Amino acid sequence: MYNHTYKELITKLQVSQEDVDFFANMPFARPYIDNTSLYQPVPFVSRHDKGDLSDKFFNKAINSHDTIPRALAFMQRPGSLHSPPTDENGIDLSQGAENPFFITFCQIESGVNGYIDTAHGGVLAALFDETLGLCAESYRVFVSEEGGHLLTASLQVSYRSPVRTPSAVIIKTWMRRKEGRKWFLEAQLLDQDGLLKAEAKSLYIGLKSAL
Template sequence: MKEDTEESSHMSTADFMETFLDTHSPPSESIQHFKSVAWLNTLVSSPKYKVIPTFSRHLKSSGEDYFFSRTVNTEHTIPHMVSLQLRDFVTPEPDANQNAPTTTDHRTPTVAPEHPDAITMLALSGPGLNGHPETLHGGVTCAILDETMGLLIMLHDNNVRGKGPRDSLYTANLNVTYRAPVPAPGDIMVKTWLVKRQGRKWYSKGQIVDQQGTVLAEADGLWVTTKRQKL
């Protein structure tokens, strides 16, 4: 059920993300769970994506990521969580896509890329995360979007960063549009992709989608990279 949650102490090194990806493995039981779900198995088995360990499912020695690695890593909350990264993962130059819209039209869902940069699949249990009956609490919906979009930014930052201590990434702004109830229990997919970057600013979008492809919730957000410092 759970991702390997042993504490990691190497997260301040220059190659911390590469080290993490090389030394951790996605939980086989979670991969098997999503392979047993026909509409998600097509993604797990897609040659366009690779399965990667989910960074926030591993508790750090500093206490970082306790929420996703412990609080909502139970049979009654989110027992399975698996992340996929596009194999053809390209980070745009800082000056590219400067006119790309970063806000969501609340009247209609954003058209996502055919192959978004990263995808996270989650199995939601009930009633541990519910607000209304059999419906995910809106605050948890927001937390899932924040976490998966943050992972996307970490992957892009790692893709272009030079030598030096770990960058610290913070959510500066997150706007969530709730379009339909997110069922819990149930399986969902979160699509995330980078819109553009400007200096230390990263703009991204994310969508929670069900089996029918219905966008249940979506968000646009801004992440900021702080000056590098040893944590």
């Protein structure tokens, strides 16, 4: 876990302007960066070194010029959708692949290859776990306004087509439903041409007490 709350981190850390400029040159990312977008850039919290031993996999091991040198996250602007339909737990039912709550762009280089010019499936699973976790935490903090910490209990990944390297991808993540401490989320990973590369379903569980 962290020495700070997720809310402290996401509100205090800065979004890298270099990452914004990098993805702003890509047609598939530009609509989200536009000022009129329903999405706002937010820090990819786990890419930041917090001066402790947290998040070393994402801020060090796969944060280099030949692994995943760039990652840029976006969250739906609060109030961007007025009075969306909700279920009995207040979960926004309009969310889905066409209306994801949280979006991440990643530049993926050959340092994460399994086969030649192909990203390793384990790295894609890690990307799903992290971005689904960020989506769940952001939804918890900014929409549900609940306390606590969420941990991954299960993650199911379906690989539809190889992810070539180097390439840029978009990962769309959204809340599907919530049952008490159980948060169910879904995700899609697509390439720059909008082709579906992989999908995921996950279960995050809120801890009964702080770690």
